[in-house]
Amino acid sequence: MPEESATSGKNIFTPFNIVAGIILAVGGVLTILRFTGGLAAVTNLSDYNPWGIWIGFDLLVGVALAAGGYVTSAAVYIFGMKKYHAAVRPAILTGFLGYALVVLALHYDVGRPWRLPYPFIIQQGTTSLLFEVGACVALYLTVLFIEFTPAPLEWLGFKRARNIVVKLTMLLTIFGVILSTLHQSSLGALFLIAPSKLHPLWYSSYIPVYFFISSIIAGLSMVIFEGTLSHRFFKGKMDEEHLAEKDTIALGFGKAASLVLAGYFIIKVIGVAADNNWHYLGTGYGAWFLLELLGFVALPCFLYAVGVRDKNVKLIRWTAALTVIGIVLNRFNVSMIAFNYHLPSSERYFPHWMEIGISVFIVTVGLVVFRFIVTRMPILYEHPDYKGVH
Secondary structure (H helix, E strand, O other), X not given: XXXXXXXXXXXXXXXXXXXXXXXXXXXXXXXXXXXXXXXXXXXXXXXXOOOOHHHHHHHHHHHHHOOHHHHHHHHHHHOOOHHXXXXXXXXXXXXXXXXHHXXXXXXXXXXXXXXXXXXXXXXXXXXXXXXXXXXXXXXXXXXXXXXXXXXXXXXXXXXXXHHHXXXXXXXXXXXXXXHHHHHHHHHHHHHHHXXXXXXXXXXXXXXXXXXXXXXXXXXXXXHHHHHHHHHHHOHHHOOHHHHHHHHHHHHHHHHXXXXXXXXXXXXXXXXXXXXXXXXXXXXXXXXHHHHHHHHHHHHHHHHHHHHHHXXXXXXXXXXXXXXXXXXXXXXXXXXXXXXXXXXXXXXXXXXXXXXXXXXXXXXXXXXHHHHHHHOOOOOOOOOHHHOOOO
16 A cells, blocks of 8 residues: 555645535535525526526536546456556546436435435336436446445455455446446437527537537546546555556547547537538637537647647646536536527526535535545555455
């Protein structure tokens, strides 16, 4: 096990702890207001805008950025890319926390959160896309939890249970890829029912494909981005393997991201051509669409390619951050900015500060839990009792 970080100590009044503590305290108050006063007390949601930032950011962005789990597991266990094995546990942890926080966020967004299980046990709406999304997310969260359990089981010393779970790795990986393919695309398919509300440049019969392929891009970029932050803040928790492979992972995932971004750019252009929406490019929304397409798809594709060619890991890491911002922008465009585009500005949705506060609160909860797990469990290093045993 690696030595403790030089910054480790008993002082709990660190800048992170102070800021996180304030956010959690405010978030606790907002949570009480939400569940005692209802949605109207803390949101700007309406019948015209029933889905706000809690869906646009907490759900759509959260699910996309949590895709690193299935992308990395598939690369290592299905495609045999063992050289990226050091990235598996951090990616699985990030994915698990991401999906868990999505479920938490849904409790805030749904008017009657206690009825979330109803579609499974009382009202089986099996023909609904939301049912498919809910079922797949619930199942995949379970899969991620099981995939994550070897780390806490090693930490607790439960060797037999750990060995049983590890034997299920391939089955869990395949199941996870299938479920992710279904619900990542279905989140995009939800918007197929709103052709009159979503701007034509973002509305397309290909939108399920867009969401799935962009989730792969998000997963690859998040692995690089999360690895960069982990190396910066948790270097003392990393063993030699993780330190040695960090550049290899960045180069390999950067190359894959460049190729997928190129394919994504092509099908986005095909979508515009198929619907003959070229004339919209000359409008204000067209300029915004081009900013997303050129600035956050074409540009990262080029920068990733240059970074891989020149083995410029720093460029790749900055590009990963740019790509993650692009994924956030895309989901915001689809769910809020280009949604209800025909309404006058006075009737357009803009999140209440309390909505933003609760989203920040949920993200902070994720960061605190991530730090707790990484500093205690074998996530960024191999447990001494299982060296070389994958």
